[in-house]
Structure formats: C-alpha cells, structure tokens
Amino acid sequence: MQKPSAPSPRLRRTLWAGLLVLVLGLALFWWLRVDLRTSLARSDGAWVRTETYSSIREPEITTAELVLEDPAYRALVDLFAAQSYRKVLLPQNPSHDLTGGANVTFLTLDFTAGGVRTFSLTLTSDGTLQADGQALFEQAMAILQS
Numbered sequence: 001m002q003k004p005s006a007p008s009p010r011l012r013r014t015l016w017a018g019l020l021v022l023v024l025g026l027a028l029f030w031w032l033r034v035d036l037r038t039s040l041a042r043s044d045g046a047w048v049r050t051e052t053y054s055s056i057r058e059p060e061i062t063t064a065e066l067v068l069e070d071p072a073y074r075a076l077v078d079l080f081a082a083q084s085y086r087k088v089l090l091p092q093n094p095s096h097d098l099t100g101g102a103n104v105t106f107l108t109l110d111f112t113a114g115g116v117r118t119f120s121l122t123l124t125s126d127g128t129l130q131a132d133g134q135a136l137f138e139q140a141m142a143i144l145q146s
Contacts, residue, residue, distance in 0.1 A: 037081045039119040043111035044068045046076065048144060052105040064144075075143045076109065079136075080121070107137055 007015075045067045052060040066073035105125040110117045123137040 040077045040081050040111060042113045043077070043118050044114065045112050046073055047110040047112065049108040049110075050105055051108075054103050072143050072146065076140060077111075079139055079143065105137075107140055109140070 045065065048064045048066060050060075050062050054060075066076070068074075107123045107125075109121045109123075111119040111121075123140060125134065125137055
C-alpha cells in the first residue's frame with residue numbers, strides 16, 4: 001500500500017490564501033455589523049424630518065432637533081443600535097420617486113456629533129425602502145410622538 005504524498009507547495013499556498021481570505025472576510029463582516037452601533041455611540045444629537053405625501057393634500061413637512069439629554073433621542077439610539085441592520089445596508093438619501101395617489105410618510109433621522117452629520121437614515125410608513133421598515137418606522141414614530 002502506497003503512502004499518500006504530501007500536498008504540493010502550490011496546494012499549501014492556495015489553502016493558506018483561502019484561509020486568509022476567510023479571516024479577512026469575517027473581519028470585514030464584523031466591522032460592517034458594528035458600524036451602525038459605533039456611529040450612534042459617537043453621536044450627540046439628531047435632526048428629525050418627516051415628510052407626508054398625499055394624493056389629495058400638499059406635502060406636510062416637519063423638522064425637529066433632538067439633543068443628548070432628550071429621552072426620545074436616547075430611545076431612538078437604543079432602538080436602532082439594537083437592530084440587526086447595518087449602516088451600509090440602510091438607504092442613504094433615497095429618491096422620493098412617488099407615483100400619483102401615494103400616501104406615504106418619510107422619516108429622516110440625521111444623527112450628528114459636534115454639529116456634523118455622522119449617520120443618516122430614512123424610513124417610510126409603507127416599508128418600501130427596506131425589509132421590516134414599516135415596523136421600525138412605527139416604533140420610531142411612537143418614540144417621537146411620546
């Protein structure tokens with residue numbers, strides 16, 4: 001019975017390269033996973049803008065500023081930091097391309113640190129911009145209206 005030969009140097013290099021790619025891929029995935037939490041942790045306030053579009057009325061637009069001491073701000077940070085969403089997967093400045101007859105509200109949150117925007121997030125009342133967007137929209141609106 002013949003002993004199996006040792007793997008060739010080329011095969012060894014290929015295996016090591018594959019392992020390196022796997023490790024780097026996992027590191028990148030981890031960085032993307034914690035990026036939203038890091039951005040929110042650095043923020044000290046947020047600008048909130050709601051835009052309600054209706055087929056029978058003019059658009060209603062409201063804005064507000066939340067600061068670090070505001071309980072609604074802390075609740076929003078906790079809400080988004082607890083999500084499995086990733087900063088790079090959330091829509092940044094989506095187009096408001098609405099067809100006639102649409103009844104939709106956009107909720108835009110611009111988190112800031114020292115007056116500079118660190119992270120922007122837009123949700124819609126109909127959930128069209130992301131998976132589970134409607135539930136997240138409703139939770140955020142409940143926080144803002146409390």
